[in-house]
Every structure is written in structure tokens, then in C-alpha cells.
Amino acid sequence: MPVRAAAAGAAGGEAEMKPEKRRSNPTKVNLLLDAAIFVAFLLALDPRLTGIAIHEWLSLAAGAAVVVHLLLHWEWIVGVTRRFFGRTSGAARLNYVVDALFFIDLAVIMFSGIMVSQAILPALGLTAPAGSFWRILHSLSADWAVILVAVHTALHWKWIVNAVKRYVLRPIGVARRPEAVQ
Amino acid sequence: MSTLNRTLIILLGALLVAIGVWALSQTAWAVAFADGVIAANQARMDAAYAITAAAGRAGGGYIATAGNLARIIGIAGLVIGMSLLMEQRKKRRPKAAYCKP
Numbered sequence: 001m002p003v004r005a006a007a008a009g010a011a012g013g014e015a016e017m018k019p020e021k022r023r024s025n026p027t028k029v030n031l032l033l034d035a036a037i038f039v040a041f042l043l044a045l046d047p048r049l050t051g052i053a054i055h056e057w058l059s060l061a062a063g064a065a066v067v068v069h070l071l072l073h074w075e076w077i078v079g080v081t082r083r084f085f086g087r088t089s090g091a092a093r094l095n096y097v098v099d100a101l102f103f104i105d106l107a108v109i110m111f112s113g114i115m116v117s118q119a120i121l122p123a124l125g126l127t128a129p130a131g132s133f134w135r136i137l138h139s140l141s142a143d144w145a146v147i148l149v150a151v152h153t154a155l156h157w158k159w160i161v162n163a164v165k166r167y168v169l170r171p172i173g174v175a176r177r178p179e180a181v182q
Numbered sequence: 183m184s185t186l187n188r189t190l191i192i193l194l195g196a197l198l199v200a201i202g203v204w205a206l207s208q209t210a211w212a213v214a215f216a217d218g219v220i221a222a223n224q225a226r227m228d229a230a231y232a233i234t235a236a237a238g239r240a241g242g243g244y245i246a247t248a249g250n251l252a253r254i255i256g257i258a259g260l261v262i263g264m265s266l267l268m269e270q271r272k273k274r275r276p277k278a279a280y281c282k283p
Contacts, residue, residue: 042247042250042251042254043247045246045247045250046246046247046250048246049246049247067189067192067193070188070192071185071188071189071192074188103195103196103199104199106196107195107196107199107200108199108200108203110196110200111196111199111200111203111204112203131207131216132216132217132220133207133212133213133215133216134207136215136216136219136220137203137207140219146250146253146254146257147253147257149254150253150254150255150256150257150258150261151257151258151261153254153258154257154258154259154260154261154262154265155261157258157262
């Protein structure tokens with residue numbers, strides 16, 4: 001039982017004995033989600049490595065994870081959308097433009113991917129129209145996504161370095177040298 | 183605004199992009215564009231095959247993941263390097279003298 005819950009129970013009796021809900025750390029959640037999206041994106045970029053079925057289902061899962069990523073950054077999106085032509089920093093504007101292009105590109109990848117689907121649509125009993133235009137668009141938009149993911153990562157480089165230091169490297173260091181904490 | 187509404191807005195945005203792309207796919211330009219890219223790809227593949235065959239090697243077996251990761255790292259490195267350079271320049275630039283109005 002968490003210490004806070006035990007203390008509350010001792011002070012307030014039976015009604016407060018319930019363990020307190022642990023609040024998740026937003027930075028940690030973002031880091032984990034972003035790392036998962038990045039790995040999924042990298043794997044999905046190479047259908048010859050994963051096979052078509054894994055490529056499609058993994059891409060769909062990554063698409064859902066991107067929606068969660070957007071939901072987690074909703075306040076920022078709304079804030080910069082409102083201030084885009086008003087008072088906001090150049091860095092925020094640049095981020096916004098790159099993110100908007102990335103969103104459009106991901107939507108094109110997902111839609112063209114559905115149009116040439118060989119696993120998901122047949123599994124649902126549907127047939128994709130296919131065609132060379134959709135294949136080419138899927139391939140070109142994936143090439144653009146590589147560039148955009150690189151720029152998106154670079155623009156958040158400081159945050160990534162700080163979060164990795166705090167939630168990956170420091171815990172590893174502490175686990176290796178527990179006496180340093182005491 | 184609830185999470186469901188926010189999710190619907192995001193999906194609506196994606197749907198608008200999809201409708202735009204669908205409309206584009208119905209034009210004559212899309213067909214010409216696809217044909218052009220196919221012809222260019224074919225020429226590039228033929229050239230690559232000729233080089234591989236001339237070197238006496240067999241093609242295929244290429245895994246793109248490492249190449250993609252290298253591309254991402256390369257482009258990200260370039261952007262980070264440029265931003266660091268710009269930051270340094272900004273620091274070096276002498277500040278304009280402040281005059282009290």
C-alpha cells in the first residue's frame with residue numbers, strides 16, 4: 001500500500017483506507033508512447049522485413065497511437081492554432097507547420113495504404129481498388145514521412161535528451177550504484 | 183471538450199485529407215503522374231540491375247530498416263546542427279544599444 005494511503009487510513013478511519021490512485025507522469029507517458037511510435041514507424045517502413053500482414057496491422061496500431069499522441073498534446077495544438085497569426089514564438093510556428101505537414105502526410109499514408117491493403121481489407125471481407133496511383137502515393141508519402149519524422153524529432157531534440165536522461169539513464173545509473181542514492 | 187470529441191476532430195481532419203486525395207486520384211493528372219513515376223522507377227531499376235549484373239553480384243535481400251534509420255539520423259543531425267549554429271550566431275551578435283525613450 002502506498003505510504004500516503006496508509007497515513008490517510010490511520011488518520012481518517014475505514015472510509016479512507018482505499019489506496020490512492022497513482023498519477024501517471026505525463027513526460028514518462030509521452031516518452032514511452034513516442035518511442036513505441038518511432039519503433040513501429042521504423043518497422044512499418046520496411047514491409048519486406050515484417051511481411052505485409054504485420055506491416056498493415058502495425059501501421060494501423062501506430063496510427064491509433066498517433067491519435068493518442070495528438071490527444072496528449074491537444075492543449076498545445078489548440079493554443080498555437082489560436083495564436084498562429086498573433087503572438088507566438090517562431091519556434092512554435094515552425095513546429096506547428098512541420099506537425100501539420102506530418103499529419104497530412106500520415107493521413108495520406110494511411111488512406112493510400114487502405115487503398116492497396118492486402119491483409120486488413122480482405123480480413124474485413126472488403127476488396128481494395130488498388131491501382132498504380134495508390135501504390136506510388138503510398139511509397140512517396142512514406143519517403144516524405146522519413147524526412148518529416150527526422151525534422152519533428154530534431155525540433156524536439158532537447159526534450160528527448162532531457163526525458164531520456166531523467167527516465168532512462170538516471171534509473172539505470174541508480175540501479176547500478178544504489179549506494180549513491182543513500 | 184471531451185476526449186471523444188477531440189478524437190472525432192482528429193479523424194475528421196484525416197478524412198478531409200483522404201477526400202482531397204481521392205478527388206485528386208480521379209483526375210487525368212493522377213494517371214499521368216503514376217505513369218511518369220513508373221517509367222522513372224523502371225529506368226532506375228534497370229540501371230541498378232545493369233550495375234549489379236556487371237559487378238557479378240546477385241540483387242535482392244536488401245533490408246531497408248537500417249537505411250531508413252540512417253536517413254532519419256542524418257536529417258535530424260543536420261537540423262540540430264543548423265539550429266545550434268543559429269543559436270551560436272545569435273549569441274555572438276552584439277545587442278543593440280538600449281536607449282531610454
